[in-house]
Amino acid sequence: MEQVLAGFLRALRAAGSRVSPGEAIDAARTIALVGVADRATLKTSLAAVLAKSREERDTHDRVFDLYFRREFMAQKDEPDPASAPARDRAQANAAEDSFQALAESGDDAAIASALERAAAAVGAGDIRFATQTSFFARRMLEALGVERMEASLMERLRAGGDDNDRAADAMIGARLRMQRLARRVVEERYNVYGRPATETFLDDVVARRSIDALTVRDIARLKVLVARMAKRLSDRHARQRRVRDRGRLDVRRTLRANAGSQGVPFKVIWKIRKKDRPKVVAVCDVSGSVARSVRFLLMFLYAMNEKIADLRTFAFSSRLADVGPMLDGNDFDAAFERILRDLGGGSTDYGQALADLSDNHRDCVDRRTTVVILGDGRSNHADPRLDLFRALADQAKRVVWLSPEPEGQWGSGDSCLLQYRPHCTIMAHCATALDLERAIDDILGAYD
Amino acid sequence: MTGPTRAAPSMDSIAAALAASGYIATTAITTTMFLALRLQKPVLVEGPAGVGKTELAQSLARGLDLPLVRLQCYEGLDEAKALYEWKYAKQLLYTQILKEKIADLTGETGSLSEALAALAGFQDVFFSRAFLEPRPILRALEDPRGAVLLIDEIDKSDEEFEALLLEVLAENQVTVPEIGTIKASVAPLVVLTSNATRELGDALKRRCLHLYIDFPDSERERRIVRARAPGISEQMLREVVAFVQRARSEKLRKLPSVSETVDWARTMVLMNADVLSPELVRDTLGVLLKRQADVAEVTDRIDVLTARARADAAGAG
Numbered sequence: 001m002e003q004v005l006a007g008f009l010r011a012l013r014a015a016g017s018r019v020s021p022g023e024a025i026d027a028a029r030t031i032a033l034v035g036v037a038d039r040a041t042l043k044t045s046l047a048a049v050l051a052k053s054r055e056e057r058d059t060h061d062r063v064f065d066l067y068f069r070r071e072f073m074a075q076k077d078e079p080d081p082a083s084a085p086a087r088d089r090a091q092a093n094a095a096e097d098s099f100q101a102l103a104e105s106g107d108d109a110a111i112a113s114a115l116e117r118a119a120a121a122v123g124a125g126d127i128r129f130a131t132q133t134s135f136f137a138r139r140m141l142e143a144l145g146v147e148r149m150e151a152s153l154m155e156r157l158r159a160g161g162d163d164n165d166r167a168a169d170a171m172i173g174a175r176l177r178m179q180r181l182a183r184r185v186v187e188e189r190y191n192v193y194g195r196p197a198t199e200t201f202l203d204d205v206v207a208r209r210s211i212d213a214l215t216v217r218d219i220a221r222l223k224v225l226v227a228r229m230a231k232r233l234s235d236r237h238a239r240q241r242r243v244r245d246r247g248r249l250d251v252r253r254t255l256r257a258n259a260g261s262q263g264v265p266f267k268v269i270w271k272i273r274k275k276d277r278p279k280v281v282a283v284c285d286v287s288g289s290v291a292r293s294v295r296f297l298l299m300f301l302y303a304m305n306e307k308i309a310d311l312r313t314f315a316f317s318s319r320l321a322d323v324g325p326m327l328d329g330n331d332f333d334a335a336f337e338r339i340l341r342d343l344g345g346g347s348t349d350y351g352q353a354l355a356d357l358s359d360n361h362r363d364c365v366d367r368r369t370t371v372v373i374l375g376d377g378r379s380n381h382a383d384p385r386l387d388l389f390r391a392l393a394d395q396a397k398r399v400v401w402l403s404p405e406p407e408g409q410w411g412s413g414d415s416c417l418l419q420y421r422p423h424c425t426i427m428a429h430c431a432t433a434l435d436l437e438r439a440i441d442d443i444l445g446a447y448d
Numbered sequence: 449m450t451g452p453t454r455a456a457p458s459m460d461s462i463a464a465a466l467a468a469s470g471y472i473a474t475t476a477i478t479t480t481m482f483l484a485l486r487l488q489k490p491v492l493v494e495g496p497a498g499v500g501k502t503e504l505a506q507s508l509a510r511g512l513d514l515p516l517v518r519l520q521c522y523e524g525l526d527e528a529k530a531l532y533e534w535k536y537a538k539q540l541l542y543t544q545i546l547k548e549k550i551a552d553l554t555g556e557t558g559s560l561s562e563a564l565a566a567l568a569g570f571q572d573v574f575f576s577r578a579f580l581e582p583r584p585i586l587r588a589l590e591d592p593r594g595a596v597l598l599i600d601e602i603d604k605s606d607e608e609f610e611a612l613l614l615e616v617l618a619e620n621q622v623t624v625p626e627i628g629t630i631k632a633s634v635a636p637l638v639v640l641t642s643n644a645t646r647e648l649g650d651a652l653k654r655r656c657l658h659l660y661i662d663f664p665d666s667e668r669e670r671r672i673v674r675a676r677a678p679g680i681s682e683q684m685l686r687e688v689v690a691f692v693q694r695a696r697s698e699k700l701r702k703l704p705s706v707s708e709t710v711d712w713a714r715t716m717v718l719m720n721a722d723v724l725s726p727e728l729v730r731d732t733l734g735v736l737l738k739r740q741a742d743v744a745e746v747t748d749r750i751d752v753l754t755a756r757a758r759a760d761a762a763g764a765g
Binding site for chain 1: 475479480483487489491492494528534540647653654657658659
């Protein structure tokens with residue numbers, strides 16, 4: 001059972017769960033305590049010991065189902081591990097001569113256990129990519145002695161004749177059947193060990209790919225990833241909002257607390273400093289060139305709504321509107337499409353957008369607010385209204401400008417980025433999901 | 449491992465203990481509690497508000513006949529309120545007595561250094577067990593019968609407090625710098641609850657077994673309501689539970705909890721109603737939903753929801 005547990009823990013780790021040595025010991029004690037006879041009890045017990053959050057629990061249950069379906073099957077055929085190696089050798093010798101006999105025996109249990117052993121022998125658990133399936137399946141068949149049969153198959157085909165043809169057909173059929181079964185075993189291994197690693201790899205690729213270059217499939221993957229990144233950021237910044245200021249004595253409360261001891265200050269109370277809650281105003285250019293980046297920025301910000309409770313969102317191309325109510329609580333994708341339809345059509349005018357912001361929504365920016373602007377600053381040669389931008393910057397805690405264009409293009413053609421730049425706290429190129437994560441991390445960092 | 453006063457409980461005995469104190473448990477709950485007792489590990493119970501997380505600890509204490517020590521967490525909770533505190537007033541009194549007695553003690557000694565040597569033996573008395581005021585956690589550790597220590601809403605406390613708990617959770621002991629380590633003679637069963645208003649630290653989670661209690665399915669919720677609102681008719685019970693289950697799949701800010709289902713069922717008993725009608729629902733919705741936006745949301749669809757709930761109830765019957 002130790003071997004089985006070790007394999008299970010390895011599969012869990014491959015799926016992204018963290019399992020500490022202490023938890024591994026607990027798991028071993030748990031199995032000793034509840035036994036393996038009742039599968040459902042084993043599953044809930046191991047989940048209680050190994051999974052430490054709801055997400056981990058889902059992972060655990062999925063891996064448990066995948067893993068123990070296979071392991072228990074192999075276990076049944078191998079009740080006594082001590083005698084197994086000897087029997088293995090005997091069976092392997094026999095199998096060499098009777099690959100065909102095994103394939104045609106119709107004894108599913110015998111075939112399954114032979115395949116399991118072959119899989120272990122060729123290390124099918126090391127599979128990382130789906131494309132390796134054929135390779136491992138072939139190695140398994142070789143371990144079962146398929147080459148010997150193939151040699152005799154060649155002879156028969158060369159010799160020709162009705163009898164030989166029939167025999168050859170039977171051999172080809174046997175090989176095909178075993179190949180299918182072997183592939184299935186390898187695919188199961190891939191699901192347990194390989195797929196999670198591949199997923200992590202693909203996630204990483206997508207996070208680093210330019211948002212403009214994403215395919216439809218990438219976008220679906222990135223949506224899930226953004227939710228996870230947002231959670232991670234929330235956790236990182238989930239700190240207490242009050243800090244004890246250990247340098248400053250709270251005289252009034254100290255005297256009061258020590259009234260019982262005649263004012264002798266046994267108990268000292270320090271002043272408490274409150275921290276600002278993150279307050280974010282997002283101003284997004286939703287004209288065609290930038291819309292895609294905006295989608296992911298907003299998705300990110302809204303996924304963090306438990307952390308950034310105070311979030312206002314404005315969108316503009318020529319005129320600016322408050323789109324917060326549309327996004328709040330509604331299906332994000334549908335709401336965003338509607339915003340694009342309603343506002344995305346006009347020709348971009350940053351000056352007009354700033355004027356709208358300061359005319360209609362001046363009160364939403366105060367000294368605790370971070371203003372995040374996402375846009376390329378291409379204003380079609382209209383007045384950039386730097387006076388309004390400077391006033392906005394003075395009013396806010398920080399102004400963070402995220403541009404989907406790389407720094408080399410700032411200020412070229414009708415781009416006003418270089419004119420806005422002196423008034424921004426930060427102006428950064430933001431092209432990938434990873435860039436977005438970094439930017440938001442920085443924004444929240446200013447409140448820690 | 450288990451102490452002399454507690455026999456090693458089996459899975460069945462825990463199920464029986466919970467059932468005896470009126471707690472309707474799932475197998476996951478029973479299994480986790482069994483493991484907690486046998487592996488002597490704390491349990492972290494998470495889940496939405498009002499699914500009976502606190503109740504679980506209370507019922508277990510009652511069922512196993514152990515004292516329950518409860519510690520409600522809040523922002524600013526510190527060791528002086530959770531672990532131990534010095535009895536300052538008593539210490540002050542002691543110094544005054546000491547002042548009066550000091551002449552007797554040092555009377556025969558000639559020099560100052562001799563007097564100090566004579567007093568050295570009394571230094572330790574000042575910070576000793578006699579002046580230690582045990583707070584909930586220390587009380588739970590010191591109980592000779594063992595105890596169920598309920599640390600409620602741990603997510604409301606500060607991160608510093610979490611760190612403070614680690615020693616208790618991992619080793620069942622408390623270290624008082626002036627005295628030394630106080631270890632539990634019988635390890636208490638520690639139950640921590642969290643509503644996940646913030647993510648708990650990894651170190652804390654790794655030391656606990658994890659149990660997630662979700663809203664119950666209709667079968668279990670019916671059993672709970674039947675136990676808590678005895679006077680209710682079977683027909684009404686089915687309809688009430690079916691309605692609440694429906695309401696939970698609506699887009700609400702705060703989903704109705706089990707305790708609110710129970711309150712609503714009791715309301716129905718008081719109103720002598722046998723059938724769930726849209727009018728009745730409209731009049732009593734405030735018992736079930738506590739936010740104006742949610743009430744408005746459901747009020748719009750009250751006819752549909754009631755009809756569907758009644759259909760569900762009939763189907764389940």
